[in-house]
Amino acid sequence: MKRADAGDRAALPAVREIFETVPGIWSSHGDLATIAQDSIVDLLAGKSVLTREGLRKKLAAMRAELAGPDASPLERLLVERIVACWLLSYQADLAHARSLRRPSLRESEHHQRRQDRAARQYLYGLRNLALVRRLLTPAVQLNVAERQINIAGGDVRVGSRG
Amino acid sequence: MAWEKRGGAHLYYTLSKRREGRVVRQYVGGGDVGEAAAAADQERRATRAAEREAMRLALRRHAEVDRQVAVFCEAAETAARALLLLGGYQRHDRGAWRRRRG
Numbered sequence: 001m002k003r004a005d006a007g008d009r010a011a012l013p014a015v016r017e018i019f020e021t022v023p024g025i026w027s028s029h030g031d032l033a034t035i036a037q038d039s040i041v042d043l044l045a046g047k048s049v050l051t052r053e054g055l056r057k058k059l060a061a062m063r064a065e066l067a068g069p070d071a072s073p074l075e076r077l078l079v080e081r082i083v084a085c086w087l088l089s090y091q092a093d094l095a096h097a098r099s100l101r102r103p104s105l106r107e108s109e110h111h112q113r114r115q116d117r118a119a120r121q122y123l124y125g126l127r128n129l130a131l132v133r134r135l136l137t138p139a140v141q142l143n144v145a146e147r148q149i150n151i152a153g154g155d156v157r158v159g160s161r162g
Numbered sequence: 163m164a165w166e167k168r169g170g171a172h173l174y175y176t177l178s179k180r181r182e183g184r185v186v187r188q189y190v191g192g193g194d195v196g197e198a199a200a201a202a203d204q205e206r207r208a209t210r211a212a213e214r215e216a217m218r219l220a221l222r223r224h225a226e227v228d229r230q231v232a233v234f235c236e237a238a239e240t241a242a243r244a245l246l247l248l249g250g251y252q253r254h255d256r257g258a259w260r261r262r263r264g
Contacts, residue, residue: 001240001243001244009262012247015247015248016248018244019248032230032237035230036227036230036231036233039230043224074242077241078238078242080238084235091227095220102213107217110221121235125235125238128242132242135249135259136246136249
């Protein structure tokens with residue numbers, strides 16, 4: 001990955017192989033999402049079944065709205081990232097608000113650092129999804145005779161149908 | 163915050179407080195008054211200790227969820243970078259993603 005990132009095209013086949021042959025690579029990423037999100041829900045809901053259920057519905061609605069009907073595996077992964085970051089930001093804000101009942105400089109600084117970090121991660125996640133959609137998702141697909149033409153990110157690619 | 167012996171065998175309860183940067187000892191009293199002050203003091207200390215412990219646990223849980231989100235974000239970022247590279251894009255020195263030439 002590092003070599004490919006640095007511009008070494010010879011590393012691309014290895015990267016391609018990882019995504020095409022490693023079984024469950026997308027589900028393992030999904031597991032990481034579930035672990036992170038469930039931890040934050042536990043922290044927020046505690047013993048409250050009502051809060052837990054409310055949060056789950058909220059997250060499901062957020063996923064559906066962000067992903068849309070035909071999201072690719074990468075888009076679904078990036079949506080999960082946004083959801084996790086939104087949850088963390090929400091939890092950080094709530095923790096800070098609760099701590100104001102017993103003001104302490106050290107505690108306040110801790111909460112502010114968490115809030116700043118979580119907000120940055122959330123915004124970065126949104127930007128990343130927009131970037132991937134702009135560059136990788138075909139904006140227009142034309143089927144002309146036996147040819148399929150995809151236009152994405154300002155580039156035109158022609159291929160065979162089927 | 164201690165019992166002191168004064169005038170022979172009598173015990174008196176005292177409180178140590180910080181005033182204008184100095185520790186000042188305040189005499190409370192003996193007998194029932196001293197006992198009540200000692201009990202209230204003990205309860206205050208126990209409450210503060212419980213709050214410190216609750217804070218310590220909260221910080222530990224915060225650190226754990228922060229770590230889990232960071233690990234997941236890193237994995238998602240790596241996957242996105244990989245697919246952008248495979249899609250024919252690259253970026254120079256963390257700049258904008260551009261279509262690779264050739």
